[in-house]
Amino acid sequence: MSEKRSNDSQNPTSDFLSLLIKEPKKKNLRRNFVTIDPEQIDILDLKKGDIVELLGKKKTAGIVKASGRKDRGLGIIRIHSKFRKNMGREVDETVEIRKAEVKLAKKVVLLPYGQNRMSINNMENNEEIIEIIKHQLEDNYPITIFDKIYISTNVLLGFIVDNYLVASLIPDDVCIVDKYTDIIFMDDSAEDDYIKDYNLFKKALEFDSHDKNIWLSLGNIYRLQKNYEKAEEAYNNVIELDPKNYWAWMTLGLIYNQKESYDQALNAFQNALKHYPVSLEKTPIPLMVGKHRSLIRNLGFTYKRMGEFDKAIQTFKNILDKYPKSKNIWNELGKIYLRKREYNKAIKTFKMALRINSNEVYSPESHISELTKILLPNTKLSPKFLLMKKRHQKRFLQDNQYSLYYLAKAFKAIGNLDEALKSCKECLEFVNPNFEKALKLQSELLVNRNHKTTSTGENENGVKYDFFLHAGVDETLTAEYGGWVFICDGGNHWHNASHAK
Known part of the structure; x- marks a missing residue:
């Protein structure tokens, strides 16, 4: 016999009570708990563990816990700072509360947001992450539409997204999740879906205009749409709210590079490095390491664009000291030597890049795979993770393509046409036969040799x-x-x- 859902729900009260919001006394109070003046609990006929509806700028819901005797008769409610964001209220403002009518959620659509927001393409159909989220929500965690929920996912596998917006909820009421609830991630793989994300984030800002993570996500959408002025404004809002937000500084640097404002880009990347929160030597999280490496690389690109070749060389060497298997960094270093006409150094550098095989080259995916084999030997990698591995292989081939192409250019520069042609031939035969730059260079080399x-x-x-x-x-x-x-x-x-x- 199949299991059925329970239809039990708590009966609501029709009248709201107005209570004054205060900070919780215990810092470790769960975010969706609210501690209420015991007298008000009696008036609303509540008991510990009941769910109450809270009405501020928007509706949300929390789990009741009685406050201490010192709060009796004061008409106050203590609410966690992050939870207050769901109703758009702050300390010393009032909120209306009543006993909620709780329903079982049939479907929940979540939109990840904030600085650790992961590409939906990598999360779609990822049953492991969905099960982690569902497990945490099943613990009588009430949700309403447009709520922000904070869930720690599996950092071992590099998935560190913990900010979600409830984009859609069926039924649209105060709900709890059970094992039958269908939880999915909002698909933003199509360009039109960025507009949906944008509208949801703008709606969320109506309830809380001081949420740095919403501004961050808006900035990311503007940047994807190449609306750099709006993106810059959004990231500056983040920095105003959180001056040490390395992600906002880093993305501002990328925008300034696009605008060829290299001095501003340099300042932004330096601030991002200054405020980067995790020590490169100590972090066990592959994706965090990857972000740090990308940040230093972008700093090196900026020096290169400014013509500060010696500083760019030193920056790339700093990365290679930590990550000697970073194939694309060897390529970037070799290209600078080409620009400086230090051709023998360029040849040596491109050859170093070509010595790195696909199993050795640094990537978050390869680190995740190795960690999983060692620590979770029985874990089956999801189809999306396998797709990430394929993308890693594609990047590896692209790096090889450029290593061989620029190696050919370096050999040409010193007059070694035979070696230059050999590198071109390898590039076209073993990597990409349609690589236009290599085809053109090969034609020039044949003419010169003949x-x-x-x-x-x-x-x-x-x-x-x-x-x-x-x-x-x-x-x-x-x-x-x-x-x-x-x-x-x-x-x-x-x-x-x-x-x-």
């Missing part, structure tokens, strides 16, 4: 001259040498096409 040999000819007046030989037999080529212009007829026969200059 023109390397000169021969002696004689014009109609008996005057001798030198000219380049062309090895190709299928193309017609015009060459100029020593003041004379010659045309190859497709074979090894060259014809004088000009008079001496």
Whole structure:
């Protein structure tokens, strides 16, 4: 016989009581608990563990706990600071409360937000994360539409998102979750869905305009839409609320780079590094390590764009000291040596990049995989994680492509055309046969190599001259040498096409 849902629910009271909001006395008070003056508990016919509806700028709900004797008769309610955000009220303001009619949620749609917001594409169908969220919500955790909920997911696997907005709730009332509730993440993979996210975040700001994480998510949407002025405004709002928010500083730096405001970008990245919250040596969380590495890399890119090549080189070397298997950083370092015309250093650097194989190269995915094998040997990786692994392989091939291409350019610069052609050939045969830059470079190298040999000819007046030989037999080529212009007829026969200059 299949299990059925219970239809039990607490009966609501029709009248609201107005109570004064105060800070909770215990710092460890659960965020969705409210402690109420015992006299008011009696008036509302409540008991410990009941759920009350709270009405401020918006409706939300909390779990009742009796406050101490000192609060008796004061008409106060103590509420956690984060929980107050769900009703848009602050300390010393009033809130209306009554016993809630609680229903079982059939469907909950969650929208992750804030600085640790993960791409929905990596979370979709991730049963492990959904089960963690459901397990925490099943503990009599009341929710209402547009509530912000805070749930710690599995940091071991790198998933550290803990801020969610209840984007949709069926039924639209005070609800609790059980094992039958369908919990899904809002899909923002399509461009139109960014508009849905935007509208939800703007609605959330109506209830609490001081939520830095909502401003952060708005800034991210503006940046994805390339509305850099609005994005800059949103990130500056975050910094005004939280001057040590490294994520806002970092994304501001990316915007300033887009606007070619490199001095401002440099200042933003330096502030982000200054306020980065986790020590690179101590963190066990792969994605946090990856963010720190990306932050230093962006600082190096900014120095490079400013023409501060020595500072860029030192910045990239600092990353490689910690992460010697960072293939793309070796490539960036080699490209700077090319710009400085230090070709032998460039060749050595690109060869270092090519020595790193796909199992060694740094990526959050590879670290997650190894940690899972060691600490959770029986855990099956989700389909989305496997897709992340495929993306990692694709990035690895792209890095190889650029290593070989720029290695060919370095060999060309020192006149070693054979090695340059060899690198181009490897790039096109083993990595990407349609890589346009490599195809163009290969054509240039073939022309240069085929023109390397000169021969002696004689014009109609008996005057001798030198000219380049062309090895190709299928193309017609015009060459100029020593003041004379010659045309190859497709074979090894060259014809004088000009008079001496």
